[in-house]
Amino acid sequence: MRFRINRRTGLALTLGLAAAAASFAGAARAAPNGAAAGACGNWSAYRSFVARFMQADGRVIDFSTANQQTTSEGQSYAMFFALIDNDRASFDKLLAWTRSNLAGNQFDARNVRLPAWLWGKKTDGSYGVLDPNSASDSDLWIAYDLLQAGRLWREPTYTKLGQALAARIAHDEVVDLPGLGPMLLPGPQGFRNGNVTRLNPSYLPLSLLRALAHDAPDGPWAKLAENSYQFVKTVSPQGFAPDWAAWQSGQFVVDPKTGDVGSYDAIRVYLWAGLASPADPLAKPWLAVLGGMRAKVAQNGFPPEKVASTTGASSGEGPLSYWGALAPYFKALGDERGLGLARARLAALDAGVPGREPLYYDGVLGLFGTGFIDGRYRFDEAGRLVPAWRNACD
Template sequence: MWQRCRVLMVAIIALVISQQALAGQAWDSYKSRFLMADGRIIDTGNNGVSHTEGQGFAMMMAVMNNDRSGFDKIWRWTEKNLRNPANGLFYWRYNPAAADPIADKNNATDGDTFIAWALLKAGNAWHDDGYLQASDSIVKALVEHNVVNFGGYRVMLPGAKGFNLNSYVNLNPSYFVFPAWQDFANRSHLVVWQTLINDGQKLLGKMRFGNTQLPADWVSLYADGHVAPAKEWPARFSYDAIRVPLYVKWFNPTSPLLEPYKAWWGRFSRTQTPAWVNVTTDDPASYMMDGGLLAVRDLTMGDLPAGEPQITSQEDYYSASLKMLAELAR
C-alpha cells in the first residue's frame, strides 16, 4: 500500500514539474521571438511596432510563469516609453522607425487593462506593494478617462479620445476583459467594475448580428440603446473579436454567451473553419483559421490540446500571443 502511494506521489510531482517546465519552455520561446533586450515586445506581423496590448500580454505571461526579471524588464520599458504623464495611462503605439515614435497620443484601454491587471497579479504573487500601487493608479485613471454612461449602459470606451461621437459611441467588444475587471472589483470594491461587467455582458448578448449571431470587431452603441456594426470599419467577426470568447471563457467557462461562437464554429470541421466572417453579409474569409485563431476556437469548443502551446519559428506575434493567452485562460 505504502509503495503504491509513494509511486503515485512521485508521479504527481513529476507531472506538476513537467507542466511547469512546459509552460516555461513556451514562455522562453515567446521571449526569444518577440522580446527585445530593452523590454520592448515587437509585433512581427506589423512592421516591428510595439503597443500596450503586447506589453500587457507579455507582462501577464511573465507573472504566470513566475518570471520576475522578465516582468520587470517589460514593465520598466513600458513605464519609461509609453506612460502619458497627463492622464496616467499609456500611449497605445510605438514605432521605432518613425521620427516621432509616438505620433498618436491616445491610449487603448485593452492595453492599459492588461498592464494594470498584470501589475495586480505581480503585486499579489511577489508581495510587492509598488506593483499594487502602480496598478491602482492605472485602474483609477481608466475609470476617470474612459468609462462613460451611454445609451442606458456603463461602458469603457476603447480610448480616451475619438470614440464618443455624441449620437453614438464606438466600442470594441474585445476590450471587455471581464476577468481583469472582476479582479479590479475585488481589490477596489468599487461598484463601477461590477456594473461594467454586468452591462458588458448585456451588450454582448445584443451584439448578435446576421445569421452568424456574432459580434463585429467594432460596434456602435446608439443613444436609444441599440447596437449595430460600426460603419467606420468592415462589419467582420475577425482578428479583434476573436478575443471576445477568449475573455468570456476566461471569466466564466460555462457562460451562455459562448453559445453563438460554438454554434458558428460547429458548422465547420476544425481545419476548414473560416478565419473571419462578415456579420452583415455572412460572407466568410477565403482562407482558414490557423495558429492562435485555432487555439481560441479550441478553447471555446473545449478541445484545447493538453500540454504547452507550440510557438513555431514561423509564428507571428499575434498568433503566438493568442496561443499563450488561451493556455492562461484554461
C-alpha cells in the same frame, strides 16, 4: 490582414498578419523546488516568445510591421505571461520599458498616465511614440497584471500602481451611455462622434472586469461586466462577434466604419469567454451567445477568417492564431472534437514552418490558448489569476 484602430482618430490601420505558423521550441527550464515539469515549469513556448519578441530592455516588438512597432497590448500580454511563468525579472523589465517609453515616466501610484498605444520607427528614422492615444484593453490588462502581481508576489508597490491605473481608466476611458450605463471606450479620444459611440467587444474580458470589481468595489466594474455581456449578446445575433460595433440613439448598432465583420479583433471575444471561471454567473450565458463559431468549425473543420455577425456569412480560413484563441473556448464548451482540432493545429507552434518567421499574434494567442488548456493558469470566480506555480510549485 489584421485590422487595428488608430487610437487617436478611430480609423482602421492594417498591420499585415500572415497566416503562418510560429516556432516555439525553446530551452527547458528546471521546475522549481523539484516539482514535476509541465504546468509548473519548463514553459518552452513562453521562453521562445521572450527570446524572439522581447528585447533585453523589456520592449516587445511586432516584426511583421514595417515600423517594427511596439504596442501597449504587446507589453500587457507579455506581463501576464511573465506572471504565469513566475518570471519577475521579465515582468519588471516590461513594466520599466512601458513606464519610460509609453507613459513618459509618469507611471507611479501618485502620478499615473495612460500609456500610449503605439511606439516604433518614425518617418525620420527615429523611434518613439507614434500615437499618444491609449488603448483601453491594454490599460485594463496592465492594471490587472499589476494587481495580480501585487497579490501573488506580495509586493504592495504593484498593487498601489494597479489601483491607481484602474482609477485612471475609470475616469478617462469609461463613459456613461444614456440608457445603458457604464461602458468602456476603446480609448479616450476619437471614438465618440455626435450620438455615435464606437465600441470593441474584444476589449472586455469578463475575468478582468470581475477582478477589478473585487479590488475596487466602488468602481464601475461590476455594472460594466453586466453591460458588456448585454453588448456582446446584442451584437452577435448569429453567434458570431464583430470586430467593432456602436451605441447610437439608445441601442447597439452595426459599426458605421467597419460594418459587421468579425475577424482578427473579434477572435479574442471567444478566447475571453472560454477563459472565464465556470463559477461566474455570466460565464455560461456568455459562451451560449457565441455558439456560431462552434457550429461553423464543426461544419467546416476550421474557423472562418471573416464572418458577418448579422448574417453568419463567412469567408476564408482563419490562421494559426485563431486556434490559440479558440482552444479555451472549445474546452469551456466541452467540445472535445473542437479542442482536438485546436491541439493538432497548435502543435505547429512547436514544430514551426521552415523558412517562415514566427509571428507576434500567433505567439500571444498561442500562449493564451496552450497555457490554459495545459493547466498553467486559470481564473477563479472573482477573476483572480491562479497560476500553477502559486500552489503546486511555489
